[in-house]
Amino acid sequence: MAEADSSSEELYDESNWVFYKHRVDWKDVVPVPQDDGPFPIVAIAYSEKCYITFFYLQPFAMLKSCEKSERALQLTKDALDLNPANYTVWQYRGEILKHLNKDLVQELAYVKEMIEDNPKNYQVWHHRRVIVEWLQDPSYELSLTKTILSQDAKNYHAWQHRQWIIRTFKLFDNELEYVNHLLEDDIRNNSAWNQRYFVINNTTGFTEEVISRELAFTLDKIKIVTNNESAWNYLRGVLFHHCQDPNVRQTCEELYTSGNNSPFLLAFLIDMCEEKMERGDGDKANSLRHAIQLCEKLTNEYDVIRREYWNYIARNLTQRVNSSEDDALGTKKSN
Structure with a gap:
């Protein structure tokens, strides 16, 4: 040449x-x-x-x-x-940009192209975060992440960047509406459910009013698709970390008596039985019996791949109840 x-x-x-x-x-x-x-x-x-x-x-x-x-x-x-995955080169590029006092908005345009070609490349996203920190300007970030998420709604790097931008620059306005839009497109989008929790936890918090709203919202989604693990996980996050609600129990029992055997519903019912036993609410033996029946259903029909896990849960619940009864009997005798 x-x-x-x-x-x-x-x-x-x-x-x-x-x-x-x-x-x-x-x-x-x-x-x-x-x-x-x-x-x-x-x-x-x-x-x-x-x-x-x-x-x-x-x-x-x-x-x-x-x-x-x-x-x-x-x-x-x-x-x-x-x-594009070479972290050392990105680091070197950042040093050069700063030394030459280059137009960082132009750099954002360049990185946008790189992200569109390499949307799951951590190093590219990290470089963009560095540039945004230098600029202290998040103007382009929500639209960029929205574009990437429209192509892959569960892109971890895009969600991580979006959460950092929202938290750092207090851009929570309209985020719940965006999440609702994603859930309308795909009710099973676990990332969107996670984002919903993130927004509420960092804004209003789980007040009594918010909890009531979120439980109703989640139960409505569960009724649409009962085999949606994401919604059940969100329900657990709201319910067991913040309050107990009789409407949730009633809805779950109604689903079960109607013939619904979603493994997520059965698992949730087992959790509720365990909770009742721990609180001493109602007949402990009856709650244990119901929990064992649900474990057997999961073991033999509805979650066979995890049969050993459900066998373990059944044994563990039985041992705990028996131990509790022995302790109570021993206390009674000593008195």
Whole structure:
């Protein structure tokens, strides 16, 4: 390949790519090959383009000299196009951006493109967070995460970034409406249920009024799809951490007597039996009997894959009740 005599942007177009070793404006940098040792066990099959580009980012080349220049910035872009998961390159790029006092809004535009191409890449999201922190401007973040979540409603990195933005910059307004929209699209979206809890927990808190509203909301969703584990988990989060509600018990019992044998319903009923026994509410023996029957149903029909777990629950509840009765009898005799 003929030596390049220009450092123009054309050098960086894929169709006109010129290896760094052939670029006149890079002749002063001595590339350092990656050292994988004499006998690499599983050597990565890098392309020549990737291999040579990263020679210029090795510790004894650009990184050791700590050069912070336009060409170094372009080098990081080329390297990240080849491997966007390289945390060291992102870190180096951030240092260069700050040193050159670059337009960080333009950097957000660049990172947006990178995120759209690599939506589950932690390093890209982390770099974006760093830039937003420097700018102290969250203007673009809710729309970006909404776009990514419209493509994958359970993208962990997008949710993590969205929660950080909302909490840091107090952007809770309208978030419940957004969550409702997601649940209308997919009632089983566990991430949306989690976001609902996050918003309430960080705004109004679970007041008596909010608890009543959330229990009614969740029970309505459960009636639509009783095999929706996400809604049952949310119900547990609201109910068992904040209050007890007779309407929940009544709704669950009505579902059961109507012939519904959702494993999540049966598991919830077992929890309620256990709770009654612990509180000494009603006939303990009857509550235990009902719990054992539910465990047998799950073991033999409705959650066979976890049969050993339900057998364990049945044994554990029985042992606890028997132990409690023995303690009570011993106390009575001593008196």
